[in-house]
Amino acid sequence: MIYMVEMDMKLGDREAEWHDWYLAHIKVLLTVPGFRASQRFKSLLPAPAPYLALHQVDSGAIFDSAEYRARGGPASTGEWRALHLNWRRNLLDGIGETPEVPANATLLRLENARDIALPAGISVAWTKVAGLDRDATEFGLAVPDNPAALLDLARSDERMRLYRPISEKIREVS
Numbered sequence: 001m002i003y004m005v006e007m008d009m010k011l012g013d014r015e016a017e018w019h020d021w022y023l024a025h026i027k028v029l030l031t032v033p034g035f036r037a038s039q040r041f042k043s044l045l046p047a048p049a050p051y052l053a054l055h056q057v058d059s060g061a062i063f064d065s066a067e068y069r070a071r072g073g074p075a076s077t078g079e080w081r082a083l084h085l086n087w088r089r090n091l092l093d094g095i096g097e098t099p100e101v102p103a104n105a106t107l108l109r110l111e112n113a114r115d116i117a118l119p120a121g122i123s124v125a126w127t128k129v130a131g132l133d134r135d136a137t138e139f140g141l142a143v144p145d146n147p148a149a150l151l152d153l154a155r156s157d158e159r160m161r162l163y164r165p166i167s168e169k170i171r172e173v174s
Contacts, residue, residue: 108140122145
């Protein structure tokens with residue numbers, strides 16, 4: 001399953017500080033049993049929630065665990081919580097692992113958008129929203145070879161977003 005977090009932040013000149021904090025936060029989340037991997041992204045184009053995190057988790061039961069409640073969720077973000085805007089959290093079923101998105105690649109995220117005509121050769125993995133906010137029905141994820149071909153389409157349809165990695169994919173330490 002994928003735990004997807006989208007948000008905007010009123011960061012001012014603190015963006016680098018927030019990224020450092022979030023990297024440390026991911027390492028804490030990966031100590032929660034059932035958290036397997038995490039990667040962060042930022043939208044290539046203006047968006048209501050330009051920051052995205054994809055976390056690979058074993059199941060939705062993780063969010064009810066004492067370990068998660070002690071280390072994750074809205075209460076775990078301390079002073080940063082007051083700076084969050086447009087915070088969305090959805091649990092996605094249908095993909096067992098988060099996609100591999102290298103530093104020089106782009107992530108495509110589609111929301112309730114199976115009708116968007118994508119260029120040939122883009123393989124989208126579709127998920128069903130299975131928990132948390134449940135403010136959409138499904139999301140599609142892909143790592144396109146040529147994101148430049150998608151920029152105009154993404155500018156014209158808000159259901160489609162393109163992201164660049166902020167971090168590498170960080171995996172749990174066994």
